[in-house]
Amino acid sequence: MSTLANGIRHLPDYLDRAAQEHLVELIRGIVAEAPLYVPEMPGTGKPMSVRMTNCGPLGWVTDKEKGYRYQSFHPVTKKPWPAMPQELTDLWERLAGHPKPPEACLINFYSDDAKMGLHQDRDETDLSAPVLSISLGDSCLFRVGGLNRKEPTGSFRLSSGDIVILGGEGRLAFHGIDRIYPGTSTLLRNGGRINLTLRRVNS
Numbered sequence: 001m002s003t004l005a006n007g008i009r010h011l012p013d014y015l016d017r018a019a020q021e022h023l024v025e026l027i028r029g030i031v032a033e034a035p036l037y038v039p040e041m042p043g044t045g046k047p048m049s050v051r052m053t054n055c056g057p058l059g060w061v062t063d064k065e066k067g068y069r070y071q072s073f074h075p076v077t078k079k080p081w082p083a084m085p086q087e088l089t090d091l092w093e094r095l096a097g098h099p100k101p102p103e104a105c106l107i108n109f110y111s112d113d114a115k116m117g118l119h120q121d122r123d124e125t126d127l128s129a130p131v132l133s134i135s136l137g138d139s140c141l142f143r144v145g146g147l148n149r150k151e152p153t154g155s156f157r158l159s160s161g162d163i164v165i166l167g168g169e170g171r172l173a174f175h176g177i178d179r180i181y182p183g184t185s186t187l188l189r190n191g192g193r194i195n196l197t198l199r200r201v202n203s
Contacts, residue, residue: 006170015161042067049114056084058104102198110193116177129200130167136194141178
């Protein structure tokens with residue numbers, strides 16, 4: 001494990017291949033029930049380059065009209081989000097250091113050319129709980145900065161099975177995905193990267 005600026009923790013190769021494959025199978029089941037969709041930026045309606053879905057009691061969504069928020073149902077199907085697998089809850093209990101369970105798991109799928117601009121995860125009421133991020137599939141270049149968008153940033157590579165925890169002073173650090181490295185993993189049949197972020201929403 002390495003601890004970065006602001007106390008952000010990087011756990012490389014935390015999940016072995018078998019654990020990664022098991023999570024991918026669980027995610028396929030979730031996506032069959034709650035399909036991936038293309039979210040929109042608030043105000044402009046510009047489509048994001050990732051596709052996403054959620055599992056757990058709540059899910060993070062965004063669209064042109066209502067912006068960033070959590071809600072209990074899929075914005076397209078209008079059905080409740082699928083239950084969060086126990087395997088994800090177990091990871092949270094082992095690593096998050098927070099007494100309450102996660103309420104949302106955001107599932108982002110990155111194709112070869114997808115990116116995620118610098119942003120803060122601040123739509124939660126309980127900012128004392130960390131954000132736990134799991135990488136599956138192709139490697140990516142992860143960029144992280146400080147609590148102000150203008151602060152200097154650094155970047156490092158995340159590979160399949162890596163976990164990053166944004167907690168403590170780093171809970172509101174700006175972060176993003178600069179690029180995907182296609183063909184760096186054989187985990188996903190058609191390539192790409194899956195990112196799972198576990199969040200506690202309410203205090």
